[in-house]
Amino acid sequence: MDQVAVTAFFQTLVQGLLTGGLYALIGTGLSLIFGVMKIINFAHGDFLAIGMFITLLLFKTFNIDPYLSLLVAAPIGFSLGYVIQRFVLARLGDRLGEGSLLATLGLGLIISNTLLLSFGAQPQSINVPYAINTFKFAGVQVSVSLLIAGLGTVLAISALNLVLYRTELGRAIRATAQNPLGAELQGVKTSNIQAIVFGVGVSFAAIAGVLLMPLLYTFPTVGENYVTKAFIVTVLGGLGNLPGAIAGGLVLGVIESLGAFYVSNNYRDAYGLIAFLLVLLLRPEGLFGKTVKRV
DSSP: OOOOHHHHHHHHHHHHHHHHHHHHHHHHHHHHHHHHHHHHHTTTHHHHHHHHHHHHHHHHHHOOOOGGHHHHHHHHHHHHHHHHHHHHHGGGGGHHHHHHHHHHHHHHHHHHHHHHHHHHHOOOOOOGGEEEOOEEEEEEEEEHHHHHHHHHHHHHHHHHHHHHHHHHHHHHHHHHHHHHHHHTTOOOOOHHHHHHHHHHHEEEEEEEHHHTTSSSOBBBBTTTHHHHHHHHHHHOOOOOOOHHHHHHHHHHHHHHHHHHTOGGGGGGHHHHHHHHHHHHHTTTTOOTTTTTTTO
């Protein structure tokens, strides 16, 4: 294998890992919600779209750098998720399992149609000076925006792990995930913990939307593309398995990147779907379902 081919391989691999990091960020929010509440949030991609449109609005209205929009999008995402859990999902009671599917589907439709009425159907993007800049290391060139997105992903997931394993709140979240009744008997307000968890999951989706905005364009139904990615990531890693979701995101990013480079970019999304189907058939618990601890 000549030097050019080796460089091209590593270039593709690094881009796949950085892209996979964003998939991991999206999947982590979905997996956290499932791990604690045992529900699947079908509106997860629409919450990502909210993060993208917050970034777009702040940039076009106040010329705020997209990455500074994190200071606005993350709290809005958390607050929105907290309120939805408290006043919508919590009211489903014993019907939460099946009711959450319809509730989150309905929420997704409301969000996407609200964005459509507010911003129109045309794809929109933002232009920042560093969007075309690249960082070169050992012959591998990486987009600065993609590198920043990768670093942002590492920081967000690291912060979540610190909270989960180094704080009283984290212990309460893990207790609620493992045994809600036992947690209640120990004085944990599981209803409040579930609202916090849903808020964190939504805020992760919004953060991912902010990090994606300098790289892509957005439109009201953009979330449909990414909720599929989130489901693939969580299935690859094992539902409710946070370390698995991270690994699953990286695996999906690498599969898509290598497939697009060596086979055809026209079928980029298909490679992840093929991996998804193979895992469902051969290992339904996920690639890491039995080897990595859950929340």
